Amino acid sequence: FSSVELTQHYLDRIQQLDPAYNSFITVTAEEALNQAKAADERIAQGDDSVLCGIPMAHKDIFCTDGVKTSCGSKMLDNFVPPYNATVVENFNRLGAVSLGKTNMDEFAMGSTNESSFYGAVKNPWDTSRVPGGSSGGSAAAVAALLTPAATATDTGGSIRQPASLCGVTGLKPTYGRVSRWGMIAFASSLDQGGPIARNAEDCAIMMQAMASFDKKDSTCMDHPIEDYSALLDKPLEGLRIGVPKEYFGEGLNSDVASTIQAAIKQFETMGATIKEITLPHNSLAVPAYYVIAPAECSANLSRFDGVRYGYRCENPADLMDLYKRSRSEGFGEEVKRRILVGTYALSAGYYDAYYSKAQKVRRLIKQDFMNAFEEVDVIMGPTATSTAFELGSLNTDPVSMYLEDIYTTATNLAGLPGISIPCGFVNGLPVGLQVTANYWREGQLLNLAHQYQ
Numbered sequence: 001f002s003s004v005e006l007t008q009h010y011l012d013r014i015q016q017l018d019p020a021y022n023s024f025i026t027v028t029a030e031e032a033l034n035q036a037k038a039a040d041e042r043i044a045q046g047d048d049s050v051l052c053g054i055p056m057a058h059k060d061i062f063c064t065d066g067v068k069t070s071c072g073s074k075m076l077d078n079f080v081p082p083y084n085a086t087v088v089e090n091f092n093r094l095g096a097v098s099l100g101k102t103n104m105d106e107f108a109m110g111s112t113n114e115s116s117f118y119g120a121v122k123n124p125w126d127t128s129r130v131p132g133g134s135s136g137g138s139a140a141a142v143a144a145l146l147t148p149a150a151t152a153t154d155t156g157g158s159i160r161q162p163a164s165l166c167g168v169t170g171l172k173p174t175y176g177r178v179s180r181w182g183m184i185a186f187a188s189s190l191d192q193g194g195p196i197a198r199n200a201e202d203c204a205i206m207m208q209a210m211a212s213f214d215k216k217d218s219t220c221m222d223h224p225i226e227d228y229s230a231l232l233d234k235p236l237e238g239l240r241i242g243v244p245k246e247y248f249g250e251g252l253n254s255d256v257a258s259t260i261q262a263a264i265k266q267f268e269t270m271g272a273t274i275k276e277i278t279l280p281h282n283s284l285a286v287p288a289y290y291v292i293a294p295a296e297c298s299a300n301l302s303r304f305d306g307v308r309y310g311y312r313c314e315n316p317a318d319l320m321d322l323y324k325r326s327r328s329e330g331f332g333e334e335v336k337r338r339i340l341v342g343t344y345a346l347s348a349g350y351y352d353a354y355y356s357k358a359q360k361v362r363r364l365i366k367q368d369f370m371n372a373f374e375e376v377d378v379i380m381g382p383t384a385t386s387t388a389f390e391l392g393s394l395n396t397d398p399v400s401m402y403l404e405d406i407y408t409t410a411t412n413l414a415g416l417p418g419i420s421i422p423c424g425f426v427n428g429l430p431v432g433l434q435v436t437a438n439y440w441r442e443g444q445l446l447n448l449a450h451q452y453q
């Protein structure tokens, strides 16, 4: 069948099913069909690139030329970028078809997708439950077969945690592997784009398109890019798996724990060895993250001032009123909370006590991982503390929502790659196995995910 037929198939599914999930903010049906037509012509002329004509979707944090890019916020509800993010450009160049933009927590701040200005996303496995966040739209859309794959971003777990809660595969690459140019910044030293798809094979194809060296992002690294698909079939013989004892403590649902333990055990049958390790500073990851991420967000979000672009309040009395009201009316509660926390942490009298301290803890966390990688190749554990929880059960208590990120934030603080692989069900809801590897080992993560699946 043609790309036009395939694209139409997904557009029809989105139209029929997405009212129940709310996983898309914008569906670009006409543009998608035009892209599909162009892809069919390229294929007819012999283009055999694997993504040519394949439909996919972008998280609404990636700027798309001529298509609204809201970042889940009222602040950018009227923002139509005049350019594409490098990631979007990479997919366009290969002839992929974009179905539209997926829903997300406002400015990617959240773990439940309930902070979106466009309303919560519902988990396709049980629509009374959250899909996780912040890339919940991408994960839910893939899980509900509304798109074969989607781009996403991960600052403290936003690819891996929704992938876990929606029963799909999500890869957070090494910091610097994927260009952040045109990806709306939340916390610049932690943000990284990556794919969500149904399995490792599809993630490998997505990752091949996303990974690139980009001079326009000064933190993007010029490091050789592996052939991810070629690595999928490598046998796991001799793989050394570390399981941190800190990952199985208080707060982890016991059924999730036994599902994860059984999944890890299965790698033994594929020739891997399992060893208990320690990441002594893991419990400090959430506190350090929730100082560093808000600090960086308070600086990044200062650009939304009602002047340059985005929301502007009505009839401002003067410039100060314009700033104040545009920001008070344009940002949601969670975003405001983070700006306040971040501004406080960076202020003159408190900088050393909070920000500087958090940066020191960050180094200790990274050192824990480096010590562990002296002994083992990869680290395995749960992605999330539980399966998908009920909508509305956490969004009234920010601290308990932050604690949900206990397994994912350390990876970002260290800049390491991590993956969440579907590994079973508890009471009919999916569970994700998280695997963390050393820098630039995306290929290894995809390989072991493929062998497991």
Ligand code: GLN
Residues within 6 Å of the ligand: 108, 109, 110, 111, 133, 134, 153, 154, 155, 156, 157, 158, 159, 186, 293, 405
């Ligand atoms: N849940 C985390 C937060 O709220 C992570 C979000 C993310 O990775 N974008 O900050």
